[in-house]
Amino acid sequence: MLASTNIVWHESEVTKENRQEQKGHKSAILWFTGLSGSGKSTISVALETALFAQGLHTYRLDGDNVRYGLNNNLGFSPEDRTENIRRIGEVSKLMVDAGLFTLTAFISPYLADRDQVRKLVEVDEFIEIYVKASLETCEQRDPKGLYKKARLGEITGFTGIDAPYEEPTQAEIIIDSNELSIEASVEVIIAYLKKKQYI
Structure with a gap:
C-alpha cells in the first residue's frame, strides 16, 4: 500500500521494448531460490559470467550483498523476509524495464513472496529457478558455517x-x-533461454 496519495507515475518516452531492441535480447528476472548452501549464488555468478561473455546485458542481486545497503535495516523474521523479497522484486522489475537479465539469488523461503514478485512483471518475465539440494548436502557444504551455528x-x-x-x-x-x-x-x-527465445 502506498504511504502517500500525492504521487503520479511519470512515463518515459523510451520503452522497455526500445531498450530490449537496443540490447538485442529480451529481459527477465531469473529468480534463484533454494536452501542456504544449495548453490544459488555460485550458479548465478557462473551464469552471469557466461551471459556477459555472450554480449548479453545482466545484473546480479545476491541476498547478502543487498543486505549491506538497500535492506540493511531488515532482519530475518518472517515479516522482514517478506519485506526483503518485496523490495528485491520491485528493484528487479525496474531492471527488467531497463532491458536487463536480472539474476537474483535469495533463499526466499515463502511461496507467497515469490508469487508476489512473479505478479509484478509480465508472464514470461519471471523465470523461477529452484536450486534443489537436500538439507544433508547443504549442511555438509555449509560454506558460511551457518548450519553449525x-x-x-x-x-x-x-x-x-x-x-x-x-x-x-x-x-x-x-x-x-x-x-x-x-x-x-x-x-x-542457457538451453532454456535459447529454447524459449529469450536469447
Missing part, C-alpha cells in the same frame, strides 16, 4: 532448521545441485 542454537529462525522452506510448485527450471556440476547447471539454464 543454527544447530548450536547460536542462530534462530534459520531456514531448513527452525524456519520453513516452501518448495516451488511452478518453477520453470529445477537444478538438482546434488547431481549437476556448476557448468552443467549453467548449460541447462
Whole structure:
C-alpha cells in the first residue's frame, strides 16, 4: 500500500521494448531460490559470467550483498523476509524495464513472496529457478558455517532448521545441485533461454 496519495507515475518516452531492441535480447528476472548452501549464488555468478561473455546485458542481486545497503535495516523474521523479497522484486522489475537479465539469488523461503514478485512483471518475465539440494548436502557444504551455528542454537529462525522452506510448485527450471556440476547447471539454464527465445 502506498504511504502517500500525492504521487503520479511519470512515463518515459523510451520503452522497455526500445531498450530490449537496443540490447538485442529480451529481459527477465531469473529468480534463484533454494536452501542456504544449495548453490544459488555460485550458479548465478557462473551464469552471469557466461551471459556477459555472450554480449548479453545482466545484473546480479545476491541476498547478502543487498543486505549491506538497500535492506540493511531488515532482519530475518518472517515479516522482514517478506519485506526483503518485496523490495528485491520491485528493484528487479525496474531492471527488467531497463532491458536487463536480472539474476537474483535469495533463499526466499515463502511461496507467497515469490508469487508476489512473479505478479509484478509480465508472464514470461519471471523465470523461477529452484536450486534443489537436500538439507544433508547443504549442511555438509555449509560454506558460511551457518548450519553449525543454527544447530548450536547460536542462530534462530534459520531456514531448513527452525524456519520453513516452501518448495516451488511452478518453477520453470529445477537444478538438482546434488547431481549437476556448476557448468552443467549453467548449460541447462542457457538451453532454456535459447529454447524459449529469450536469447
